[in-house]
Amino acid sequence: MLEMNQDPLNPVINAVQGIYGRKDQAHDLEHALRVREWGKKIGIQESADLVIVELAAILHDIGRSGTLSRTHAESGSALAGGILQKCGYPENIIEAVKTAVLSHSREGYEPETLEAKILYDADKLDFVGPIGIARLFAWAGKEGKPFFGPDSCESFYRERISHYHKHLYTETARVLFEPLFLYSENFWSELEKMRLKKD
Template identity: 30%
Template sequence: MERERVLSRATEFARAFHEGEASGHDWPHIERVVRMARRLAAAEGADPFVCELAALLHDVADEKLNPSKEEGLARVREWLQAESVEAETAGHVMDIISTMSYGAGENTPMRTAEGRVVRDADRLDAIGAIAIARTFVYAGWKGHPIHDPALPPREQMTREQYRHGKTTAINHFYEKLLKLKRLLHTETAKTIADERHRFMENYLEQFHKEWNGDA
């Protein structure tokens, strides 16, 4: 019963935080990540409560949606304390959230099955048809153009360059999305990612044909 209360309160907290969010890190994104986290947790034998709680709260701490990474993490930590979430569970959730970010290709090891599940659930939402839609939403939010052949994808970059450097929506596929499949942890997520990854590759092939007047 206590777990149900915490999840209900976390849902209210996260929904309110993400209300009106226009970057693609909105409440529907959280709902999809939660559903996938439940699915992966069941398949991989992870604690469903920890997985769902971390999935609900992971973007409340996202540095893109806060003045800084530290302030985002503090926001979640204070909420967990205010809700009297058990210290071990709260620490586990904070550990997951603080190491989830992709950054500039960072893949900090997740020490628990729950961390691997939640990270995979989040990354799966950045692979496939919905990921394509979210990419253009995010590009619009950042003021990035759709495509610029004179601006090739960046191969090596710092975290700061990844966050704030000049890029395009199409480059985002090559700089991040197409790299995610090989960074997944769980076998269940890898299987799900196969079809989604191919969909993105097919989309990009068609995009470039149309851009060049070949289709």
């Protein structure tokens, strides 16, 4: 019997700690656990299978240091299958989680199941608002990108993140996204004003 407050997914979290320890701070275990929480919020409202959503969220970025011949989603999907097998999950859960992980970043794979769509949406929610801004700068620092100009934090935000709301799959995620997006928009607007300020 589980003790009070013991997380039933702890075996999976423990299995991926070492993998996430090698990732950049924008794609670490903390990110995966936040995506899990977003996924739960969306999944409850959308009547999804929360076990699949939560497992997929915990595992979704484990393939980021995979082979060059695969996308990180492809590598992650394969790794997720092995981890879940070792943790004793049934084949139907394993396949559903692998499917969600495979399509969470749209690197050639469109999310088709409800749980895959929720994982996609939950992942995007963690790239807006205060946490999203912190993640963007952490990632850009690792990649050596400047704040402004071509191939910068700002250009990545303007070209990618600011359009995420157009591609969200669930109504729940669209509602959750809006205030976080406004926060991000205000941040970039204020930062631009500060940048252009003259003495």
